[in-house]
């Protein structure tokens with residue numbers, strides 16, 4: 590891991606000698622704090638995109654927007670151990686800092702914050718004892734099936750916000766529940782940051798881009814395309830079937846596709862995330878589905 594960091598730093602140090610495009614990778618908190626202090630003193634606006642790396646065009650869309658709307662764009666690359674409730678998932682999470690850095694440089698980002706876990710957490714924090722009042726937002730869907738996941742998310746995002754002090758931070762609607770929780774966190778913890786919701790980026794087939802897609806076989810990838818197809822088809826039934834009936838229809842249909850096994854599908858209020866029994870409120874359907882061993886999520890809005 591360290592060898593990769595050094596290689597990338599050297600790579601971009603060489604760029605520095607030859608061009609004016611400077612890509613900097615910072616690994617330490619004191620260095621990023623010093624950089625932020627300098628930006629703030631010079632009155633620069635800071636945009637921030639937190640990621641776990643293995644970047645794809647979904648991340649790129651967030652970064653491109655961040656670059657265009659701020660003086661400085663900072664991207665963090667940190668596979669946050671405290672938000673994984675499954676150690677195999679954490680170990681198998683794809684990592685490729687060198688490729689990520691190249692992609693970010695092309696997108697116009699000049700500063701990456703890529704710390705090691707030990708730089709971010711002490712041993713107590715690492716055991717994810719972090720607690721936070723989610724006002725029920727963590728009791729459904731991802732929160733129900735990945736206990737402790739959102740504690741880890743709030744733990745890392747609040748740490749990064751405190752460190753980077755962004756004016757704007759960019760998050761994808763692909764992680765719909767995460768986005769709702771981030772909005773709630775910003776309010777409760779009184780962060781002075783504007784959260785920018787960014788739409789889901791999909792392959793032409795409709796499959797939502799995800800770092801986890803890299804782990805799909807070719808056959809699984811074809812079957813995974815059915816996830817978005819079934820979700821889109823379900824819109825045709827939204828007013829005729831109740832949310833409960835539609836939920837059953839989707840789960841049954843999805844489970845007939847080879848390789849797919851639905852973990853949950855819920856139709857919820859897009860703000861409170863509480864399960865709906867009628868279509869009178871803004872509704873979003875959220876799914877987690879295993880494609881082989883790879884867990885994928887997606888969502889669709891029905892009436893807003």
Ligand code: AMP
Pocket residue numbers: 639640641642647648651759760761762763764787788789790791797798799800
């Ligand atoms: P991750 O690296 O998976 O933690 O994602 C970092 C950010 O990128 C999160 O705000 C995600 O919601 C967002 N993101 C991931 N995939 C997509 C996508 N396909 N479209 C839009 N945003 C995405």
